[in-house]
Amino acid sequence: MTKNLTSPRVSFVKILRWQLGRFFSKKKNPQKPLDIVTHTHLPQDDYAMWIGHSSLWLRLGETTVAIDPVFGNIPMHTRLTPLPLAKEQLHANIVLITHAHYDHYDKATIQYMLTQNPDLIIVAPAGFWRYMKKIVDREQCFEMEWWESLMVGGLFITLVPSKHWSRRTLFDTNKVLWGGYVIQNEQRTLYHSGDSAAGEHFKTIGERFEIQQAFLPIGAYKPKWIMNQNHLNPQQAFQAAHDLGAQTLIPIHYGTFDLSDEPLDEPLEWFQTCVSNEASTLSTRILKIGEIYRFSGTDLSS
Numbered sequence: 025m026t027k028n029l030t031s032p033r034v035s036f037v038k039i040l041r042w043q044l045g046r047f048f049s050k051k052k053n054p055q056k057p058l059d060i061v062t063h064t065h066l067p068q069d070d071y072a073m074w075i076g077h078s079s080l081w082l083r084l085g086e087t088t089v090a091i092d093p094v095f096g097n098i099p100m101h102t103r104l105t106p107l108p109l110a111k112e113q114l115h116a117n118i119v120l121i122t123h124a125h126y127d128h129y130d131k132a133t134i135q136y137m138l139t140q141n142p143d144l145i146i147v148a149p150a151g152f153w154r155y156m157k158k159i160v161d162r163e164q165c166f167e168m169e170w171w172e173s174l175m176v177g178g179l180f181i182t183l184v185p186s187k188h189w190s191r192r193t194l195f196d197t198n199k200v201l202w203g204g205y206v207i208q209n210e211q212r213t214l215y216h217s218g219d220s221a222a223g224e225h226f227k228t229i230g231e232r233f234e235i236q237q238a239f240l241p242i243g244a245y246k247p248k249w250i251m252n253q254n255h256l257n258p259q260q261a262f263q264a265a266h267d268l269g270a271q272t273l274i275p276i277h278y279g280t281f282d283l284s285d286e287p288l289d290e291p292l293e294w295f296q297t298c299v300s301n302e303a304s305t306l307s308t309r310i311l312k313i314g315e316i317y318r319f320s321g322t323d324l325s326s
Contacts, residue, residue, distance in 0.1 A: 108314025122218025
């Protein structure tokens with residue numbers, strides 16, 4: 025199954041040509057700043073808060089969870105949207121990491137969060153300890169295979185498949201697993217896909233879980249010859265949400281880092297067009313960076 029959900033490799037030469045073309049091109053992606061809701065501290069009670077790109081903060085019961093936290097710049101890419109609150113306030117009990125790419129696992133962010141909470145629990149895909157062993161004690165880092173689960177902080181957390189790949193250096197390609205997470209307690213079942221291309225795995229996940237809120241990526245889809253095997257575009261995110269049987273689709277993974285060829289504001293505009301054309305019971309919610317999403321309310325198409 026891993027082979028079927030491993031994105032096909034693109035030659036280094038083709039990637040280099042593309043990146044050099046982007047670097048020297050006079051045409052730059054326009055930046056339409058995303059709306060931001062600022063805070064002085066994390067809220068109380070249950071919520072979800074998007075802080076940009078794939079970084080998500082959740083509070084469920086007494087436990088605060090951060091998924092793919094990235095506070096600043098990453099190699100070769102500047103963060104284009106500020107954090108909605110000071111990083112000193114962005115504490116958590118648990119961090120979930122979906123995969124090893126720099127825009128999802130930022131070592132400096134994890135190190136900083138460990139200074140805020142030395143007892144921080146890290147949950148990551150199998151093999152991830154190779155990146156963590158110098159910054160956190162072994163007993164604080166839990167590695168999982170697809171469909172494996174653990175109970176921590178009153179939450180039942182399952183690593184589920186995604187169609188993607190893994191690398192941080194020239195010598196570790198696909199030596200570490202990747203995936204998304206289903207997070208559950210007695211009241212709630214949430215899903216964060218990490219990075220993923222379209223695939224049958226969304227239906228499989230939907231057959232095993234009754235997903236309420238699905239946080240799905242909508243950005244970094246051009247050029248198609250690279251990105252179609254790695255990421256979802258907005259239309260594909262809608263199809264993934266349907267395959268999951270999710271109640272609510274919440275878009276993420278756009279507007280924060282200029283990683284691809286589409287204009288930064290295009291993913292959200294395309295998503296809004298999809299919402300206008302959507303004729304189903306699927307609800308959607310577009311979050312501003314820092315906007316507090318409360319689970320108790322009824323979601324309406326945005």
